[in-house]
Every structure is written in structure tokens, then in C-alpha cells.
Amino acid sequence: MIPTTLRRSLIFLLLLLSVGSIFFASASGSVSMGWQEWFTAIQDSGSRHGELIWRLRLPRAMAAWVVGSMLAMSGCLMQVLLRNPLADPYVLGVSGGAAFATLLGMVFGIAVAYLPWLAILGALVSILIVFGLARGAGPWSGTRLLLTGVVTASGWAALISLILSLSPDNSLRGMLFWLMGDLSYATLPLWSLVVLGGSFILTLGLARSLNVLAMGETTARLLGEPTRHMLWLVYLLASVLTATAVSIAGSIGFVGLIVPHLMRLLVGSDHRILIPAATLFGGLFLVLSDTLARTVLSPQQLPVGVVTAILGVPLFLLLLNRAKLKGV
Amino acid sequence: MQAKLVCESLDVSIGGKTICSKLDLELAPGQFWGLLGPNGIGKTTLLKCMAGLAAPDAGDVLLENQAIDNLPRRAIARLLGMLQQHTVYVFDASVLETALTGRHPHLGYWEREGPQDKQKALDAIRAVDLEGFEGRSVTGLSGGEARRLAFASLIVQEPAILLLDEPTNHLDMKHQVRIMNHVEMQTKKQQHSAMIALHDVNLAARYCSHILMLFGDGDWQAGPATELLNMKNLERLYQCPVESIQTSTGMRFLPGG
Numbered sequence: 182m183i184p185t186t187l188r189r190s191l192i193f194l195l196l197l198l199s200v201g202s203i204f205f206a207s208a209s210g211s212v213s214m215g216w217q218e219w220f221t222a223i224q225d226s227g228s229r230h231g232e233l234i235w236r237l238r239l240p241r242a243m244a245a246w247v248v249g250s251m252l253a254m255s256g257c258l259m260q261v262l263l264r265n266p267l268a269d270p271y272v273l274g275v276s277g278g279a280a281f282a283t284l285l286g287m288v289f290g291i292a293v294a295y296l297p298w299l300a301i302l303g304a305l306v307s308i309l310i311v312f313g314l315a316r317g318a319g320p321w322s323g324t325r326l327l328l329t330g331v332v333t334a335s336g337w338a339a340l341i342s343l344i345l346s347l348s349p350d351n352s353l354r355g356m357l358f359w360l361m362g363d364l365s366y367a368t369l370p371l372w373s374l375v376v377l378g379g380s381f382i383l384t385l386g387l388a389r390s391l392n393v394l395a396m397g398e399t400t401a402r403l404l405g406e407p408t409r410h411m412l413w414l415v416y417l418l419a420s421v422l423t424a425t426a427v428s429i430a431g432s433i434g435f436v437g438l439i440v441p442h443l444m445r446l447l448v449g450s451d452h453r454i455l456i457p458a459a460t461l462f463g464g465l466f467l468v469l470s471d472t473l474a475r476t477v478l479s480p481q482q483l484p485v486g487v488v489t490a491i492l493g494v495p496l497f498l499l500l501l502n503r504a505k506l507k508g509v
Numbered sequence: 510m511q512a513k514l515v516c517e518s519l520d521v522s523i524g525g526k527t528i529c530s531k532l533d534l535e536l537a538p539g540q541f542w543g544l545l546g547p548n549g550i551g552k553t554t555l556l557k558c559m560a561g562l563a564a565p566d567a568g569d570v571l572l573e574n575q576a577i578d579n580l581p582r583r584a585i586a587r588l589l590g591m592l593q594q595h596t597v598y599v600f601d602a603s604v605l606e607t608a609l610t611g612r613h614p615h616l617g618y619w620e621r622e623g624p625q626d627k628q629k630a631l632d633a634i635r636a637v638d639l640e641g642f643e644g645r646s647v648t649g650l651s652g653g654e655a656r657r658l659a660f661a662s663l664i665v666q667e668p669a670i671l672l673l674d675e676p677t678n679h680l681d682m683k684h685q686v687r688i689m690n691h692v693e694m695q696t697k698k699q700q701h702s703a704m705i706a707l708h709d710v711n712l713a714a715r716y717c718s719h720i721l722m723l724f725g726d727g728d729w730q731a732g733p734a735t736e737l738l739n740m741k742n743l744e745r746l747y748q749c750p751v752e753s754i755q756t757s758t759g760m761r762f763l764p765g766g
Contacts, residue, residue, distance in 0.1 A: 264599055386618055393613050395600045399593060402562060404666070405586030405614030450600045453621075 183447055188454050191447065195461035199246060202468040206242035207234045209472055211479040244367035244429055245471040245485070246464035247377055249436050251426040253444075253463025254384060256437030257456060258419035261395045262412060263327050270423040270437035273330030273416075277337025278307025279427040284344045284356055293366055297428040304424030307333060312416070323398070326416070362433025362486035364471050369429070376425045380418055381460060388452035391415070395450065433486045436463055439493040446500050466493070511538040511700050512573055512588045512669040514559060519568035520727075523554045530727035532568070536670060538700040541693060543713035543734065546723035547747055552706040553594055555723070556672045559704065560591045572670075586614035590668030592676050594706075596659040598647040604658055605643040608634055611665030626665075633664035636691055638684060652679040660688055671695065671703040677712065685709075689716045710762050714738050722746050738762070 183191065208219040214230055222230035255270035262268070270276070282303025283296050291299065315329040345356060358365075384391075390411060393401045398408045426433075444458040470488040477483065514536040521528040528551030536542060536559075544552050557563040559570055561577035570577045572588060590611075598607070608630040609622050616622065622630075634643060637657035642650075650658060656679050663671065671692060677685040693716050695701040704721070707713050713720060713734065720737040722730045724746060730737060743751045743762055750765030 260600075266600070389613060389616070392602070392606075393610055396598070396607075396610065399562060402582055403560065403586060403591050403593075404610060405581075405583035407582050445601060449606070450602045451606060 188448050188458075192454070192457050192461065195458065195465060199461055199465045199468070202465050202472075203239070203242045203246060206245070206468050206472040207238040209476050210238060211475070240369055241364055241367055241471070242468050244369040245364050245467045247369060247373055248364070248367070248426045248430045248433065249440075249467025249470075250460040250464035251373075251377055251380075251422045252433065252437035252467075253440040253459040254380065254456065255419045255422040255426070256441040256463075257452065257459050258384065258391075258415050258422070259437070260441060261391050261452075262415045262419060263323055264395065264397065265327070266442065267438075270419065270426070271432055271434075272334065273311055273326070273420070274307045274334035274337055275304050275420050275423040276427045276432040277334045277341070278303040278305075278310075279424060280360060280432060281337050281340050281344070282306075283359060283431075284341060284348075287352060287356055287359075288344060288348060297368075297370070300428035301424055304420070304427060307337065308417070308420045308424070312413075316413075323412075358484050359431040361484035362431045362489075363484050364430050364474075365482060367430050373425050373429060376421060380422050381456075384418060384456050385453070387411075387415075388456055391452040391456075392450070395452075430485070433467070433489060435486070435489045435493045436467055439489075439497045440466055443497060443500060510588075510667075510669045512702075513537060513571075514589065514670050514702070515569075515571040515574075516559065517569045517571060519558065519570065520566040521551065521555055521558050521563075522566055523551055526551070527727035528555055529723060529729045532729055532731075534721065534731055536702045536704055538669070538702055539696055540702045540719050541696040541717050542702075542704040542719045542721055543717035544704055544706040544721050544723070545710065545713060545746060547725070548708075550723045550725055552723065553674055556591065556674050556704065556706060560589060560672055561585055562591075583614050586666070586668070588668055589670040589672065590663045590666045591672040592659055592663050592674060594674040594678065596655045598650075598655065601646050601648050603643065604634065604639060604645050604647060604650075605630055607647050607658055608661045608665050611662040611667075614666065629665050629667075630661075633661040634658075636664060636687075637661045638687060653681070653684065656680060657684060657688075660691075664691070669699075669701050671701060671705075673703065673705040675706050675708065677707070677709065685712065692716070710738070710743060714759055714761060735759075 208214060208216065212233060214222065218230060222228055223234050225231045226235040252270050259268040259270055259272060260266055279300040282299040286296050286299040311330050311333050315326040345353065348356060390406055393404050393406055394408065394411060401408045440463045441459050444455055444462055448454045448458050467485070467489065470492055471485045474483040474485040474488045516532050516534040519532040520530050544556070546552050554563060558565050561570065564578065572580060572585060577585065609626060612622050612626045634640060637660050639654065639657055639661065647655065647658065660676060673692070676688050680688065689712060692703050692705065696703055717734045719732065720734045722737060722742060730742065738760060740751050740753050752763045752765040753760050754763065
């Protein structure tokens with residue numbers, strides 16, 4: 182962990198790096214340009230390079246940032262909700278529902294522009310199934326929610342495999358890319374920014390409650406939290422964030438699991454600092470991963486989910502190992 | 510601040526087994542109650558009922574003359590605090606941060622802990638003898654240290670009514686006495702009230718002003734400690750022979766032959 186006094190500076194640094202990473206992403210790609218070229222191009226959106234920056238690269242970089250920060254925030258929320266450090270945004274089946282609906286749309290040849298709406302629809306159906314079944318009549322039960330969610334998720338996984346096995350070879354590639362997470366066709370609808378901003382403010386307002394909820398349901402109730410309502414609110418917040426992220430870019434793995442833990446190792450478990458840190462770093466991390474995915478083997482593009490894992494896994498293991506050595 | 514907790518003809522059971530029937534009890538300011546009973550008799554469930562965490566089969570728990578299940582948790586938490594039997598910390602946090610969670614019910618939505626709150630937390634950490642541990646991670650604490658930290662959070666919460674579920678578990682004699690002294694001071698000086706589930710009859714004899722005994726099958730007895738703590742009652746309670754000795758601070762009890 183870094184000292185308390187430096188934690189605020191870290192937030193500021195992450196904010197700067199986030200903005201920087203988006204500009205960096207707009208300058209790199211299969212058509213390379215130097216900083217001078219980039220600087221003239223960005224001022225003239227009509228030029229060939231300018232159009233490339235304004236129409237393709239900047240929207241994609243910003244979509245990556247928004248998706249990354251949503252997944253990181255959702256991961257933080259899910260880990261508190263299930264009181265389980267292994268929880269990620271996809272564990273309760275939200276992405277499974279979205280993926281099933283999207284692949285079904287692809288099979289029936291629905292236009293690409295409508296696929297995000299199908300993803301949202303699928304995610305909502307999944308949220309309602311899990312919410313409805315896990316709610317039951319009894320008191321809140323994290324185990325029941327986890328089991329309902331995990332079983333629903335495996336149900337979706339089976340349906341997805343079914344679609345994949347029945348689909349013609351020429352559409353398989355697109356489907357697999359979507360499943361691994363892909364920002365190639367990502368657009369950034371205005372409402373997703375509203376979702377991100379709204380959830381961020383709400384989550385930050387709940388941050389002290391999240392600290393208490395992380396100590397267990399009974400402890401939280403004894404400290405004055407109406408836990409039943411709070412936990413459902415956390416579930417819905419995390420689900421809406423995940424659904425929005427998945428509708429933009431498919432199920433990009435590892436961001437929602439690893440970023441919250443990386444930030445816990447750096448700033449500790451106080452959600453008042455963890456939430457902003459994870460949100461900013463999630464965005465930054467995905468912008469850089471996506472830039473790598475576009476450029477490493479360019480003009481060939483890699484699925485960004487592969488890059489997040491290749492980058493995230495060693496980084497996480499390294500930090501975890503160092504933290505252990507220092508006896509934290 | 511003072512507050513009153515009342516049980517009115519309370520029926521509590523767990524898994525079909527009656528813990529107490531028609532329990533009438535008033536936890537009045539300044540009283541220090543000991544809750545005695547053999548293992549598995551339902552002491553924890555009764556305490557949970559009194560904290561509004563579990564529902565009784567019949568009867569009411571009244572906090573400041575209002576049914577506890579009609580009160581918002583936040584209002585309850587400002588008056589009543591409970592130390593649970595087990596303390597498990599899953600996520601990493603520092604000892605100081607964890608002690609500060611006791612301020613949670615007293616702070617507004619966007620409010621942060623101020624210097625006063627921090628001072629309260631530091632005082633509580635000192636009171637449970639965890640000084641120097643402020644920056645340590647809770648996941649690395651020993652059983653006894655985690656227990657004392659949980660008690661420190663409870664001190665920071667400043668409830669007028671304390672429910673303690675075997676607070677002296679995992680603690681050596683020095684720290685047992687320290688915690689019991691602290692509760693005794695709260696009840697005597699601040700007129701707070703406490704109910705404490707214990708297995709150590711002699712700690713109860715040394716500190717408690719009142720005793721509630723649970724015999725099983727719903728039988729109970731409540732009253733001043735000096736009246737209830739005798740060989741006859743204890744032999745019935747624990748189903749084993751008991752001997753007593755007179756000490757300078759009152760009667761003490763030993764397993765008999």
C-alpha cells in the first residue's frame with residue numbers, strides 16, 4: 182500500500198494518465214504518425230489523418246476508457262456484494278444473457294448497429310431472472326444469489342456453445358471476437374456516459390456503506406445499514422454497469438477482476454479511495470490494452486480480451502508477490 | 510446518553526427448540542447483566558433477538574418504548590451495539606480504519622470522519638491494548654487481537670446499550686479483565702447498560718449486577734446476581750456438582766467432586 186498522503190496524488194496522476202492514454206491511442210495505429218503530424222491533424226478534422234483521429238481512433242479510445250472503468254467499478258461492487266475476492270462482473274450471468282442475445286442476433290443477420298440493444302435486452306432478462314429467483318421470501322442470502330447467478334451463467338454458456346456449434350464457419354470468427362471482447366465496432370452512445378457518471382456518483386456516495394458491507398451482513402446491520410435494500414441496490418448497480426459495458430464491447434475479461442485487486446494492493450480497501458482509483462485505472466488499462474491489440478501485429482487486430490489477460494495476469498501476480506514479501 | 514431495552518413476554522426458539530418462553534426483562538441504565546447457560550442453549554439467538562437481528566416467535570423487544578423491528582437500523586445502531594461471537598475480516602483494512610467503522614451510524618451520507626472521530630478510535634485502540642497496531646492489516650491479526658479490535662469498534666460506536674456475545678473468548682486473563690473493567694466503568698459512570706453472554710461464572714460473579722439464566726426448554730430465571738448465583742442454581746444450570754468459596758470480593762464457584 183502507498184502512504185495515505187499520496188493516495189490523492191495517485192488519483193490525480195491516474196486522471197492525467199487517462200487523458201494522456203486517450204491521446205496516445207489516437208496517435209498510434211496501422212497508419213502511424215509522428216507527434217507533429219498528429220498535432221496538425223487533430224486541429225483539422227477534415228484532413229485524412231484528422232478524420233482518422235476524430236472519426237475512428239478517438240471514439241474507440243474513449244469507448245475503451247468508458248468500458249474499462251465500468252467493468253472495474255462493477256468488479257469492486259460485485260466483490261463486496263458476494264464478499265468474495267474472486268467475484269467479477271460476469272460471475273452472475275449478466276454477460277451470458279447479453280452474449281446469447283447478441284449471437285442470436287448475428288445468426289439472424291440483424292444489423293450491427295442494433296446488436297448493442299440486443300445485448301442490453303439479454304442482460305436485462307438475465308438480471309431479472311437472477312433477481313427474481315434469488316430474492317425469494319427469506320432474508321438476504323449471498324450464497325443463494327451466488328448460486329442462482331452462477332447456475333444461470335452456465336445455462337447461458339451452454340446456449341452460447343449451442344449457437345456456436347450450429348453456426349456456419351464464416352460467421353464463427355466474428356462471434357468468437359465478440360465473446361472475447363472486441364472494441365473494433367465500438368461506438369460510445371451518450372446514455373452510456375450518463376450510466377457511468379450516475380453510477381460513479383452514487384457508488385462514491387455509498388462508499389462508506391460499502392466498507393461496512395464488506396465486513397459482513399450482520400456487522401453492517403449492527404452498524405446501521407439496511408442491508409437487504411443496500412445489497413440489492415449494489416447488485417442492480419453492478420449489473421447495469423456490466424450490461425452497458427458488454428453491450429458496447431462484448432465480454433472483455435480480466436479488467437473487472439484484476440483492476441480492483443491491483444488498486445486494493447495500492448490504496449487499500451477503503452472504497453472512498455478504491456472506487457475512484459479503480460474506475461480511473463480500469464479505463465486507462467483498457468485504453469492501453471486496446472491500443473496494443475490494434476498495433477502489436479498490425480494491420481492484424483487481436484481481441485482486446487486476450488491482451489488484457491496477457492498484460493493483467495503477470496502484473497497482478499507480480500504485485501501480489503511483492504505485497505506478500507513485505508508482509509502485508 | 511441512556512437508553513432502555515425491554516423484553517415483553519418474549520418467546521424465542523431455534524430449530525423447534527424453545528430458548529425462553531414469556532421472558533420479561535428490563536435492561537435499565539446502569540445495569541450489567543450476565544447471561545449464563547450451557548453450550549448450545551440459545552444465548553446467541555436470544556442476544557440477536559434483543560438486537561433486532563432475529564424475530565421472536567411471540568412478544569416484543571422494545572427499545573426506548575418502541576418495537577425494535579419498527580425502528581430503522583441506523584437509529585438502532587446509535588443506541589445499541591453488539592459484539593458478535595465471531596469476528597472474521599475478509600478484506601484487507603487497517604486496524605485504525607476498522608475501529609473507525611464504529612462511527613458509521615453517526616455520520617451523514619457524504620460526511621467523512623473528523624479529527625474527533627479519529628481521536629475516539631485511537632482512544633479505543635489504546636483501551637483494548639492494541640496501541641502501535643493502528644497501521645497493521647486486520648487480516649494478519651491473531652484471534653485475540655481481532656476480538657479486541659472488534660470490541661474497540663464497539664467502544665467507538667458509543668452505544669448506550671451493549672450486547673456482548675462471549676467477549677472474553679480467545680482472551681488471556683489480563684485482557685478479559687480489561688474488557689470487563691471497561692464495560693463495568695461504562696455502566697457505572699455513564700449509566701450505560703450491558704448484557705454479556707459468558708461461560709465463566711466467576712467473571713459474572715465478579716462483575717455483573719444482574720444475571721439471566723437459561724435452563725433449556727424455555728425455563729429461565731432473572732434477578733440480582735447476589736440472589737441468583739448460588740450452588741443450587743449453578744448445579745441445575747450446568748448439570749454438574751459445584752462447590753463455592755468465599756473470597757474478599759464475594760462468592761466464587763468451582764467444579765465439585
